[in-house]
Amino acid sequence: MKHVIVIGGGVAGMQCAAELAMQDIKVTLLEKKSDTGGKVRGWHKLFPTFTPADEVLSGLRHKMALTQNITTKTGCEATTITPQKVTLSTGESINCDAVVVATGYTLFDxxxxxxxxxxxxxxxxxxxxxxxxxxxxxxxxxxxxxxxxxxxxxxxxxxxxxxxxxxxxxxxxxxxxxxxxxxxxxxxxxxxxxxxxxxxxxxxxxxxxxxxxxxxxxxxxxxxxxxxxxxxxxxxxxxxxxxxxxxxxxxxxxxxxxxxxxMKSNDHNASLKADCGLQCQNSGFMQPKDSFLHNTESNIEGIFYAGAITAPKNVAEALNDGATAALRVKDWLNKQ
Amino acid sequence: MKRSSWTDYQKDIADDHYYYARSCIRQNFFPGSEKVFLNILGKDLGRDIFDDPLHTSCTGIGYHSDVVPLETIMAVVARQFSLMSDAGYENFTSSCITSFGIYTELLATWEEFPETEERTRENLYKATGREFKKPKNLAHTSDVIFHHREAIAQRAKRKLVNVYTGEPLKVVEHIGCHYAKIFPKSGIGGSEFPYVLAGMVESWGGELVDYPERRHCCGFGFRNYLVQANRGYSISNSHKKLESMAPYKPDFIVCNCPGCSMFLDKWQYTIAEMDGTTYGQNGQGIPVLTYEEMAGLVLGYDPWELGMQMHQVDVEPLLDKMGVEYDPSAKYLGRNGKYLGRPEPTAVNSYSSRDTRYFIKQ
Incomplete structure (x- = not known):
């Protein structure tokens, strides 16, 4: 069974993890906070339908629970990333077959x-x-x-x-x-x-x-x-x-x-560039392989993006990104 | 108000050995301020400060009025730095806010565009045969007083406290646009919540007034005032500030900049003459002090030695609140006891029967 690490437990990461798990892929979802949900966890209602943010999150959690293929690790932060291995701030390393980076954005101070x-x-x-x-x-x-x-x-x-x-x-x-x-x-x-x-x-x-x-x-x-x-x-x-x-x-x-x-790019993106060889845009957001046909792929084979890591996005776009990234990962794994 | 943000903007201020650059205009408007600064640093605090008669105007007024070109002012500033090096100093402190802004701006320009520094070195050498070193430390004189504010507090003879009520005096501070609005990091506290004067006020027992137009320009603005036709714009800015601060009933205004001190003081007279409005609690004006005068009062200097008789708005109501003992009859006597003359009474002045009684030289 292939193993994919999804870094970031916001809506894009949750969606991606759930979609991959439904394709019989083993997923480890890493989240640095104590719970998944990302920024949406603090939101009340979502535009333009005034849908309670909780509804979206509980829907995603339900979807993630449909299989046993997802292991969620909270309170841990990835420091270095390669397509085969993710190293955590604790020093622990986890081997994998592909990585999806879905670490989102930082709210402007x-x-x-x-x-x-x-x-x-x-x-x-x-x-x-x-x-x-x-x-x-x-x-x-x-x-x-x-x-x-x-x-x-x-x-x-x-x-x-x-x-x-x-x-x-x-x-x-x-x-x-x-x-x-x-x-x-x-x-x-x-x-x-x-x-x-x-x-x-x-x-x-x-x-x-x-x-x-x-x-x-x-x-x-x-x-x-x-x-x-x-x-x-x-x-x-x-x-x-x-x-x-x-x-x-x-x-x-x-x-x-x-x-x-x-929405500001994460400070951590600079170290993704320096330490992992991933490309950044001038805005500090990560640079996808291209903006149209490969917009959830990075410049490194086996490392993918989902959500607002590449640009400011709304919740619906982040969810679509999560699903798209899962498809791209599956295609890529099938070719290996 | 939580004034915590000032800690984000700190800067190194030399503790001793200062080369002092005077202001062009302060000695006319607030004649005792620079002298008392030298006394506080040299005599009260025992610091080494060099008052160099060879330095000139920085030509900042001309620069901001589009009369002096950039290359010229760079050469003039380079000469000041050269004089500092000749005198054996590395810490430059300027009395004028505009000069401080100029020095900060030119040092930043030389840093960003090194070719301009090279050209300045050539120009200075061709014109004067001089070379120069950039200062290790640049500070405005208010920074220096701020740096020593606790030492001054320890030597304080009086506090910024109303002796009748025991309450802290309410103080409006005005830092001047060229102190930190050009380069916020060059000023203590930055430009939005500056702490350089606020820190002195708080250390010496006063209470700061935050009012809606606190950040607004005093209205000097060089061309606003230098071009006579624009003076209405200048006074309208001071008017806006005074209208905004008056409801807070400040006991006095303390200023950082030679121009701001002058305009916030003298425009009060003009406004009173124009429409009869005064802004002080006593129906007269709000006294306007320089930070050296404020420090001097705290340290027990005589107000007339500080040159406070030259203010447009009388300072006696403030002196009384602070419990300062002064000789009213000596107000218009010069340093040698020579009678200086007495201005005509105006709405912003506090001429009382006591003044008249002691008016002995007429």
């Missing part, structure tokens, strides 16, 4: 954009923090009061040369729309403002959701980036921006500011 005061001002939070609040059904300000005016800022750590993140993180626009709707559902009387530089509604149902946010929920969209955040004397936040459609500067007091943090 909002502290770096100091002008927004994340970690300084209590009611400046990130989109990930907001999902955690949604999960607890407790979206409140630090003092426990209800926010009456909320600003959501797009592109924090995306399309931003100053922080060396030139790429678009792709899913933040639609996440901002989704979170704005959820906030309006929770607090219908609140004013919610989305500050954007472009609205990129690329997926099915996204544009409709954007329209619904405006027409049904009266979410405001302002084309302009927030330049800085300061405290007001009443402990609210003062934001400064330029409304680039009217060409005028804008100053607004808000109760809460949500920073839509982007």
């Amino acid at each position: 909002a502290h770096i954009k100091e002008e927004y005061g994340y970690g300084i001002y209590d009611n400046v939070i990130t989109s990930a923090d907001l999902e955690e609040m949604f999960n607890k059904d407790d979206v409140r300000m630090k003092d426990g009061s209800t926010p009456r005016r909320i600003a959501i800022l797009h592109c924090v750590g995306s399309r931003d040369e100053k922080v060396c993140q030139r790429h678009c993180s792709k899913v933040c626009c639609v996440t901002g729309v989704k979170q704005a709707i959820e906030l309006k559902q929770m607090y219908p009387a609140a004013d919610v403002f989305n500050f954007y530089m472009d609205i990129r509604m690329f997926g099915p149902g996204y544009e409709e959701m954007y329209r619904e946010a405006q027409q049904k929920y009266n979410v405001h969209f302002v084309r302009g980036r927030i330049s800085e955040v300061s405290p007001n004397i009443d402990n609210r936040l003062q934001i400064k921006a330029e409304d680039t459609l009217t060409g005028r500067p804008l100053k607004m007091g808000v109760d809460m500011l949500v920073l839509l943090i982007g």
Whole structure:
């Protein structure tokens, strides 16, 4: 029986492991955290259908449990990778016939954009923090009061040369729309403002959701980036921006500011390049063999990619990637 | 506010043996500040600091006004460094924020584009026959005071505390655009949450005011002021800041930059004359101090020795709050006891009957 190691227990890795296992391939799934699920584990609902993130994860876990071919090892991190062997940070080595790298991405650290005061001002939070609040059904300000005016800022750590993140993180626009709707559902009387530089509604149902946010929920969209955040004397936040459609500067007091943090490549990708000979893109994401016919294969035979390791992707794309990578691995193993 | 982020931006500041470069304009507006800096470093803290009469303007005002070309200012700065080496020093400290920004910018330029450094060396040699070494350590004088802030606190005669209430004085700090906005890593605390003045205020017992327009420019902006037609833009920036800070009732403003100190002080007079608005708690102005003056008051210097009689907004209300003993009758006396003259009363001044009573030289 062939043995494949899948590194990364997010949705792409889980999907890939399940698909391989169903093809009678023995799989070892490595996850550095204490549980599988990746970033989706912290998410509340998924756009554009508002499907609970838990539903997707439990579906994947169910699929993985259909065979006995998967061994999941949590709390372990791969350090060096070859098609025949993966070495863990503990020093343990595991032999295999192929490897799928599905280590995903890192959320941009909002502290770096100091002008927004994340970690300084209590009611400046990130989109990930907001999902955690949604999960607890407790979206409140630090003092426990209800926010009456909320600003959501797009592109924090995306399309931003100053922080060396030139790429678009792709899913933040639609996440901002989704979170704005959820906030309006929770607090219908609140004013919610989305500050954007472009609205990129690329997926099915996204544009409709954007329209619904405006027409049904009266979410405001302002084309302009927030330049800085300061405290007001009443402990609210003062934001400064330029409304680039009217060409005028804008100053607004808000109760809460949500920073839509982007997807950053993992720092670990640099060592995949240096130690394992894998190729990286300028953005730091891994470079697939090509962008069309071999987009889940690496430049090294026997090492494959799945999910957001190669570029920012939404959950559906990551799942497709997982399934595609499994097919490519199987084809490759059959040829050996 | 959690001001933890300042620890992300630290820099090496030499502990001793400084070559001192003065500012072009500070000695006119805040004439005691540079003198008291030399006294604090030399006499109070026992450090070696060299005040070189041979150095010139860095020509930063001309550079930022598009009058002085880049190659010229590079040669001028190279000459300052050459003088430093001649004097046997390696640690350069400048009194002016714009100069500090210039030195930082040119050192970074030479690092990034070594050919510009080579050209500067050629130009300097052709013009003066001099050669130069780059400083081992570059710091603004506020960095130096920040570095010694705990030593100053240990020698403090007074704290930044209201003697009537026992409460910390509320202080607005303004670091100046050229301190860290060009190169955030060159300033303590960076540009968004700068700590260089805040650290002094906290070490000496005061409380910092964070207000919405804290990061905003004072309005100097060189061409905003130097071109007379643009001065409305300059004052509107100061106006925006003063309007924003006033509700927090600050006891005083402390500035890092010669231009900022001047404009936040003197525009208060202009605004009061224009529309009658004053921003201080007493219906008058908010005193504006340099960090040397603030350090001098903490160390027990006489306010008139610090040159505080030259401020547009009177400092007496602040001196009273701090419990500073001073001789009102000596306010307008020069160093040799010569009467300097007394400005006309204005809305931002705190002329009281006591001032009038002691107005003995008229």
